[in-house]
Amino acid sequence: MDIVKGCHFQFNCVVNLLLDGAAVFKAAVARACQDLIASSQLLNELDAEVGDGDTGSTLANGAKCMYHNI
Numbered sequence: 001m002d003i004v005k006g007c008h009f010q011f012n013c014v015v016n017l018l019l020d021g022a023a024v025f026k027a028a029v030a031r032a033c034q035d036l037i038a039s040s041q042l043l044n045e046l047d048a049e050v051g052d053g054d055t056g057s058t059l060a061n062g063a064k065c066m067y068h069n070i
Contacts, residue, residue, distance in 0.1 A: 026070055033067035036060055 036043075036059045043056030 029070055030067060033063035033070075036063035037067070 040056035040060035043059060044053050045056075047053050047055035
C-alpha cells in the first residue's frame with residue numbers, strides 16, 4: 001500500500017517526505033535567524049530596561065552563525 005498517492009514504493013515515499021521535511025525545517029530556521037538579526041536593535045533596547053542591553057546583539061551573533069552554516 002502506498003503512503004502517498006502516486007508513489008510506487010513505500011521507501012521512496014518516506015525518503016521524499018523526509019527530504020521535504022528537511023527543506024521546510026531549514027527554511028524555518030533560516031527565517032528565524034533573519035528575524036532575530038533584523039530585531040537585534042529592538043531586543044537590545046528592551047533588554048536595556050532590565051539588563052545590560054546586549055541580548056539582541058548576542059542573539060543576532062548566534063543567528064548569523066547558524067544562518068551561514070545551514
